[in-house]
Amino acid sequence: GQNIDQPTEMTATEGAIVQINCTYQTSGFNGLFWYQQHAGEAPTFLSYNVLDGLEEKGRFSSFLSRSKGYSYLLLKELQMKDSASYLCAVTDSNYQLIWGAGTKLIIKP
Amino acid sequence: DVKVTQSSRYLVKRTGEKVFLECVQDMDHENMFWYRQDPGLGLRLIYFSYDVKMKEKGDIPEGYSVSREKKERFSLILESASTNQTSMYLCASSLAGQGGTGNTIYFGEGSWLTVV
Numbered sequence: 001g002q003n004i005d006q007p008t009e010m011t012a013t014e015g016a017i018v019q020i021n022c023t024y025q026t027s028g029f030n031g032l033f034w035y036q037q038h039a040g041e042a043p044t045f046l047s048y049n050v051l052d053g054l055e056e057k058g059r060f061s062s063f064l065s066r067s068k069g070y071s072y073l074l075l076k077e078l079q080m081k082d083s084a085s086y087l088c089a090v091t092d093s094n095y096q097l098i099w100g101a102g103t104k105l106i107i108k109p
Numbered sequence: 110d111v112k113v114t115q116s117s118r119y120l121v122k123r124t125g126e127k128v129f130l131e132c133v134q135d136m137d138h139e140n141m142f143w144y145r146q147d148p149g150l151g152l153r154l155i156y157f158s159y160d161v162k163m164k165e166k167g168d169i170p171e172g173y174s175v176s177r178e179k180k181e182r183f184s185l186i187l188e189s190a191s192t193n194q195t196s197m198y199l200c201a202s203s204l205a206g207q208g209g210t211g212n213t214i215y216f217g218e219g220s221w222l223t224v225v
Contacts, residue, residue, distance in 0.1 A: 008149075033213075033214075040219075041218065041219070042113075042199060042216035042217055042218050042219055043152075043199075043216050044216070045213045045214075045215070048213070087151070087152070089152075097154075097214070099151045099152040099153075100151055101149055101150060101151035102151055
């Protein structure tokens with residue numbers, strides 16, 4: 001079967017750095033997305049990786065290793081507004097999106 | 110900016126009622142999707158559509174149907190609502206595929222449905 005694993009919940013301190021991991025086992029691979037979802041709101045796009053390596057976008061970076069079936073989202077200089085759930089999703093060989101259950105990130109002052 | 114609008118934010122319906130959830134997107138996207146989201150289960154695809162009058166079952170289509178009579182509008186129908194359909198429903202759209210070519214999926218704000 002197809003599977004995406006992310007930690008259920010993480011806690012970090014304002015101003016710090018946090019890394020949210022995502023491992024996947026899918027039928028083929030055509031890209032990986034990270035979305036942010038604040039409580040009670042819709043998910044919003046953060047990043048897309050299709051090649052190995054690091055993609056940096058301001059305070060957020062996303063890394064992909066296709067050989068390891070692994071990605072992480074790195075958040076720097078954490079702010080209280082970063083408290084949200086972070087969803088990892090992989091596009092398989094049929095271009096179907098497989099979603100992880102999401103990681104709830106709690107930021108403490 | 111892409112806008113995906115869901116007609117109802119919060120609904121309370123009785124068991125057995127017919128429920129319509131409407132979704133409209135304004136970016137001329139070919140593809141539209143309905144998901145439900147439950148705690149600990151992530152996003153689960155109910156139905157999707159790649160074109161007008163076209164529909165494909167997702168992972169959990171049982172108890173649901175959809176309608177896409179116009180490109181910009183995709184409706185989710187619960188023929189006879191049941192309590193296990195209490196959930197948050199998210200409509201989404203994308204330019205092509207489900208993102209396989211890097212085309213982002215854009216979500217509506219969600220509809221919270223409670224069936225009592």
